[in-house]
Amino acid sequence: TSAVTAEETLLERWLQRLEVLHPKKIDLSLDRVETVLATLGIRTPPYRVLSVAGTNGKGSCVALLERIYDCAGYRVGSYTSPHLWRFNERIRLNGAEATDAQIIEAFAEIDSARGQTSLSYFEFSTVAALLLFLRQNVEIAILEVGLGGRLDAVNAVDADLALLTSIDLDHERWLGSTREQIGAEKAGILRRGKPAVIADNHPPNSVLDHAATLSTELMRVGVEFDYRHRNDGSWDYLGKAVTIDGLPRPPVAGQVQYANAAACLAAVEALQALLPVDDRDLAAAIATMRLPGRLQRAQVGDVEWIFDVAHNPAAAQVLAEELGREPTAGRTVAIVGLMEDKDILGVLGPIAAFADAWLVTCARSERASEPKALAAALEKLGSTNVRDVLDVESACDIAASETGAGDRVVTFGSFQIVGPAMAALEIYLPPSSGEDSAKWTGA
Numbered sequence: 001t002s003a004v005t006a007e008e009t010l011l012e013r014w015l016q017r018l019e020v021l022h023p024k025k026i027d028l029s030l031d032r033v034e035t036v037l038a039t040l041g042i043r044t045p046p047y048r049v050l051s052v053a054g055t056n057g058k059g060s061c062v063a064l065l066e067r068i069y070d071c072a073g074y075r076v077g078s079y080t081s082p083h084l085w086r087f088n089e090r091i092r093l094n095g096a097e098a099t100d101a102q103i104i105e106a107f108a109e110i111d112s113a114r115g116q117t118s119l120s121y122f123e124f125s126t127v128a129a130l131l132l133f134l135r136q137n138v139e140i141a142i143l144e145v146g147l148g149g150r151l152d153a154v155n156a157v158d159a160d161l162a163l164l165t166s167i168d169l170d171h172e173r174w175l176g177s178t179r180e181q182i183g184a185e186k187a188g189i190l191r192r193g194k195p196a197v198i199a200d201n202h203p204p205n206s207v208l209d210h211a212a213t214l215s216t217e218l219m220r221v222g223v224e225f226d227y228r229h230r231n232d233g234s235w236d237y238l239g240k241a242v243t244i245d246g247l248p249r250p251p252v253a254g255q256v257q258y259a260n261a262a263a264c265l266a267a268v269e270a271l272q273a274l275l276p277v278d279d280r281d282l283a284a285a286i287a288t289m290r291l292p293g294r295l296q297r298a299q300v301g302d303v304e305w306i307f308d309v310a311h312n313p314a315a316a317q318v319l320a321e322e323l324g325r326e327p328t329a330g331r332t333v334a335i336v337g338l339m340e341d342k343d344i345l346g347v348l349g350p351i352a353a354f355a356d357a358w359l360v361t362c363a364r365s366e367r368a369s370e371p372k373a374l375a376a377a378l379e380k381l382g383s384t385n386v387r388d389v390l391d392v393e394s395a396c397d398i399a400a401s402e403t404g405a406g407d408r409v410v411t412f413g414s415f416q417i418v419g420p421a422m423a424a425l426e427i428y429l430p431p432s433s434g435e436d437s438a439k440w441t442g443a
Helices: 002-022 031-040 056-072 102-115 120-137 178-187 205-213 257-269 278-287 312-326 344-352 371-380 391-402 415-424 433-439
Strands: 050-051 077-078 091-093 138-142 163-164 197-200 218-220 226-229 235-238 243-247 294-301 305-310 333-338 357-361 387-389 408-413
Touching: 002 102, 002 120, 031 120, 050 056, 050 178, 056 077, 056 138, 056 257, 056 278, 077 120, 091 120, 102 120, 120 138, 138 243, 138 278, 163 178, 178 205, 197 205, 197 257, 205 278, 218 257, 218 433, 226 257, 235 257, 235 344, 243 278, 257 278, 305 371, 305 415, 312 344, 312 408, 333 344, 333 371, 333 391, 333 415, 344 371, 357 371, 357 391, 371 387, 408 415
Parallel strands: 050 138, 050 163, 077 138, 163 197, 197 218, 305 408, 333 357, 333 408, 357 387
Antiparallel strands: 077 091, 226 235, 235 243, 294 305
C-alpha cells in the first residue's frame, strides 16, 4: 500500500476508536470538554470565535462567513459537522481541509492530555479543531454547534458573536418538543454583552428573554437588519448602520439562502470594529461560496439529479418548494434514507406530492431508520410505487437505469445517504491532498 492509504487507514482507525471510547453517543454536558480544554490551555482561545446554532442553515452560514473573512484576508478556521464524504471536511483553514496527519497529531495530543476524562466522538473532534486552529494561528474560528447549543461541546468556548439560524423541530429527544424549549437550548451560545444575530423571522420568546438577561446586542432579521430582493436575482442588505446594494444571488439554491446570507452580513456588521471587512469582499465572497449537498443539481446523462441533506420537516418543506418552483416534464424518482430519531412522516410528506416512485434505503449507521419504516410511512401518505433497496449505491443504479430524458431524481435525507450517492455517481471527487492543504503550515 502507498503511504497515503496507510495514513488514511490510521485516521479511520482513530475515528473507529473514538466511536467506542465514550459510553454514551450523545452526552450533553460541558464539564469534560472544559477540563480537557483547560489542560491544553485553550479554554480561552486567542482567536475570535463566531458560533453558529440553529435547526437548518448552519452549514450555509459557516460556509459564507468562512468565504467572507477569507476574501478579506484573514486566517480563518471553520468547524462543521457531520461530513458528507470524509472526516477532514469538518476542520478547514481558509477553505482547505486539514490533512490526516494533522488530525491524527491533534487526536494524539488530546488523548494524552485527557487522562481519565472520557470524551465522545464529537467532543474529541471539537477539541481537535480548536487545537489545530491554535497551532495554525488563526485570527477567527467559525464553529458550527453540533446539537442544540447550551450543552454542546462548541459552547465550551465563549463566542464573540452568536448566530442563530432557523429554530424548528428536529432532535426532539434531546432538545425538547416545542420551539420555546429548543430556542432555550440554542440560545445557550449567547454571551453577556456580546452581539447575537437572529435569522429566524419569529424567534421564540425563550431566545429573546435570554438575550435580554445577558444584555446582548441583538441583530434580528426584520428588526435591526433586513434584505430586499431585486427582480434580477440580486439583493440589497439593509443593516443597522449600513446598506449594501446589488449583492450577487447566493450560489446555493433556495430562497432561504437570501436570509442566511443577510444574517452573515449582520454578523460581519456587528463585528466590523473588531474584524473590518470591505464591501467589495462581501460581494466576492457571496459569488464564490460553495456548499455541496444543499439543493445541488447535477446532470447525469439526460437526467437531472438533485441532492439535498434535508432531514427534518422544515428542510423538507424548503426542498418541496424548490421542486414545485421548477416542475419537470417527466417522472420524479426519490431516493431517501433517514436516521431513526427523525419525524419520518414530517420529512417525507412534503416530497410525496412530487415523487412518482420511491427507493427507500438505509444509511451505514446503527442509528439508521429501517427502510421498512420509511416504506410504511410512505404507504400512509398514499405513495404506491415504493421499493426498499439494500444500499444507496444500488438505489442510484436502479434510478439511473429507470429514468430518461425529462425525468429527475431527488436524493435526500441524511448526510450518510447524500454523500455516498454523490460519490457513487462521481459527482464528488475528493480533493487531491497536495494543492489544497498548502494553506496549512507544516502540512
